[in-house]
Amino acid sequence: MRGSFITLEGGEGVGKSTQARALAEALRALGLEVVTTREPGGSEGAEMIRALLLGGPEERWTAEAEALLFAAARADHVAKTIRPALERGAWVLCDRFLDSSLAYQGGAGGLGTDRVRAINLFGLGGTLPDRTLVLALSDGAERARARDNDAPDRIGGRPADYHDAVAAAFRGLAGEEPERIRCIDAHGAPEAVTERLMTALADLLPAQQITPG
Numbered sequence: 261m262r263g264s265f266i267t268l269e270g271g272e273g274v275g276k277s278t279q280a281r282a283l284a285e286a287l288r289a290l291g292l293e294v295v296t297t298r299e300p301g302g303s304e305g306a307e308m309i310r311a312l313l314l315g316g317p318e319e320r321w322t323a324e325a326e327a328l329l330f331a332a333a334r335a336d337h338v339a340k341t342i343r344p345a346l347e348r349g350a351w352v353l354c355d356r357f358l359d360s361s362l363a364y365q366g367g368a369g370g371l372g373t374d375r376v377r378a379i380n381l382f383g384l385g386g387t388l389p390d391r392t393l394v395l396a397l398s399d400g401a402e403r404a405r406a407r408d409n410d411a412p413d414r415i416g417g418r419p420a421d422y423h424d425a426v427a428a429a430f431r432g433l434a435g436e437e438p439e440r441i442r443c444i445d446a447h448g449a450p451e452a453v454t455e456r457l458m459t460a461l462a463d464l465l466p467a468q469q470i471t472p473g
C-alpha cells in the first residue's frame with residue numbers, strides 16, 4: 261500500500277524542522293517506516309539548486325527564474341526521493357513543498373498562485389501531499405533571527421512585509437483546501453505542538469491492533 265505524504269509548512273522559524281524530527285519519531289513509534297526530507301533539496305540535484313537559490317544577493321534571480329528553479333528542484337526531489345519512498349509504502353514527511361512556492365513566489369512574490377501552481381504541476385507527475393500542516397506562530401521571525409545569528413539566507417532576509425504576505429498567503433491556501441491543509445498553533449513546548457500535529461493526522465494513521473487482555 262502507498263505510504264502517506266505529509267508536508268510541514270509555514271513562515272520562517274515557526275518550528276517546521278524541529279517538528280519534522282519529532283513527528284518522525286512519533287510515527288516510527290507506531291511501527292511506520294518514515295522518510296524525512298526537505299525543500300528546496302532532498303535529492304542530489306535539488307540540494308545543488310538550493311545553494312543557488314538561497315545564496316548570493318537578492319538580485320541574483322528574477323522572480324520568474326526563482327519560481328522555475330524551485331519547481332525544477334521539486335521535480336527532481338519527487339522523482340528521486342519522494343515517489344520511490346511512497347511506492348514502497350513509507351510515509352514521507354517533507355519540510356516545505358509546493359505550498360511554500362504558492363505562498364512565497366505566488367502570493368508574497370506577486371507571481372500569482374495559479375501561475376506558480378501550473379509550472380510546478382508539470383514536474384510533479386500527480387504526486388501531491390495527502391495532508392499539509394501549516395504551523396502558525398507569532399514570533400517565528402525572532403526565533404529564526406536568534407537561530408541564524410542575524411545572518412539570514414537570500415529569502416529569509418526579505419523585509420517583514422514580504423513575510424507578513426507569506427503568512428497571509430498560507431492562511432488563504434488553508435481556507436481554500438480545509439480538508440488537506442490544517443493550520444496548527446505552534447506556540448508552546450515542542451512536545452505540545454507534536455501532539456497537536458499527531459491529532460491532525462489521526463484519520464490517516466493505520467488502525468492500531470487492540471490485543472484482548
Ligand SMILES: Nc1ncnc2c1ncn2[C@@H]1O[C@H](COP(=O)(O)OP(=O)(O)OP(=O)(O)O)[C@@H](O)[C@H]1O
Pocket residue numbers: 271272273274275276277278279403404407416446447448449450451453
Ligand atoms: N516549540 C518551541 N519552543 C521554543 N523554541 C523552539 C520551538 N520549536 C523550535 N524552536 C527553536 O526555534 C528555532 C526555529 O525552529 P526550526 O528551525 O525548527 O524552524 P523552521 O520552521 O524549520 O525554520 P526555517 O523555515 O526558518 O528553517 C530553532 O532554534 C528551534 O530550536
Ligand SMILES: Cc1cn([C@H]2C[C@H](O)[C@@H](COP(=O)(O)O)O2)c(=O)[nH]c1=O
Pocket residue numbers: 272298299300314330356357358359360361362364365415416
Ligand atoms: C520550498 C520553498 C522554500 N522557499 C524559501 C523559504 C525559506 O526562506 C527558504 C528555505 O529555507 P529553510 O530554512 O529550509 O526553510 O526558501 C521558497 O521561497 N519557496 C519554496 O518553494
